[in-house]
Amino acid sequence: MSGLTIAGRVGATLVVVACALGAAAGSALAGAPPAEPAPCGGLRVADGVVELGEPLLLGTIEEPAAVACLQAIAGELVKRPAIRSVIVAARAVGGRGQMDAALASARFAAGKLAAFGVPEGRIGAVAPHGAPGEPPQLKIAFVERRPHAAVGQVRAVSGKAQVGFDLANLTNAVPGAILSPDSFLATGSGSVVVARLIDGSELRLSEDSAVRIGAVAFSTTLGRNVQLQLVRGYAEVRAREMPGPLKLVTGNAVAGVRGTEFRLAIPDETTSRLETLDGSVAFSGSRGTIFVPRGLGSRVDHSGFPEDARTLLLAPKIEEPVRGTRRDGDLLSWEPVAQAREYLIEFARDAQFTDTYWATTSDRPRMLVGPALLPGSGSGA
DSSP: OEEEEEEEEETTEEEEEEEEEOHHHHHHHHHSOOOOOOGGGSEEEETTEEEESSOEEGGGTTSHHHHHHHHHHHHHHTTOTTEEEEEEEEEBOSSHHHHHHHHHHHHHHHHHHHHTTSOGGGEEEEOOBOOTTOOOEEEEEEEEOOOOOOOEEEEEEESOEEEESOTTSOEEOOTTOEEOTTOEEEEOTTOEEEEEETTSOEEEEOTTOEEEEEEEEEETTTEEEEEEEEEEEEEEEEOOSOSSOEEEEOSSOEEEESSOEEEEEEEETTEEEEEEEESEEEEEETTEEEEEETTEEEEEOTTOOBOOOEEOOOOOOEEEOSSSOOOTTOEEEEOOOTTOOOEEEEEOSSTTSOSSOEEEEESSSEEEOOTTTSSTTOOOO
């Protein structure tokens, strides 16, 4: 029998394992092929620098081992989505011919990084002069976007809400999720999300909606400057009363307030619709601005002119039920509203309409509560 001792470090604890190997096992171990060497002789990506165990010499940059090293470097860089730029520097000493050759090596390496997944538009290749006596070699550095300070927080979610910096690649949001400048907040079908901004204002997104958090500045002495962009769907804002503007923009309109409550929607690609619930809103298109006070609404279409403010239809008075729990088979009814073509009926389990929110429409001032309207087992709304 022969003995083998293996030692490893886990945290701050040294673990030692002693094993007894038979002669056959020992001979098999002795005859095993050596492990593949680590790419680059070891690799560390941190603090804006790619550190290598073995230098990438310019004279061997196109050899398989060097290409494998570049592939390993690219694999580490793509794991860091906050990277904004990557600089590939071929450091060399000599005249113009040597420096041109060094730049060609840097461009070759940059091309390999792009081929292995690093966004090509973020890679730059340079050939700076190296120190006297330094072997011609490749150095790689990068710049990461600094983490943004939190400017808002998700307060409530019903259904599916998502957040992130890439609208096509968002992650699920839960109450407590942080909102940062340049981030997106979006909802799925039959969903609603409520967020609180750093200035105390509240943002509520209805289903199939998305908003981009733009520049957000807040000071208890100087006030605020809040910029939001409605990308799609329907948003409701309750702006806290304080100095400084809060602006919600669409592709063709801007709603600017200081302290009020309003709704802004994008019913189609060329139209933005405003409804002022409290206070007054400065509503602008590319060719004009109007003020829309409480109880009025307006819209901007492809012309760029805001329409004259018009009286909003009043919410209908509910006849049945006034309060209490509703169950499958119960009748919902309300007084008809003149000129209304359709009614939006919203359901929730709380007064803020954030807990188990869902909605439907009706062209009549009544409807039955059926299983299709109630999520889950059909318990009361």
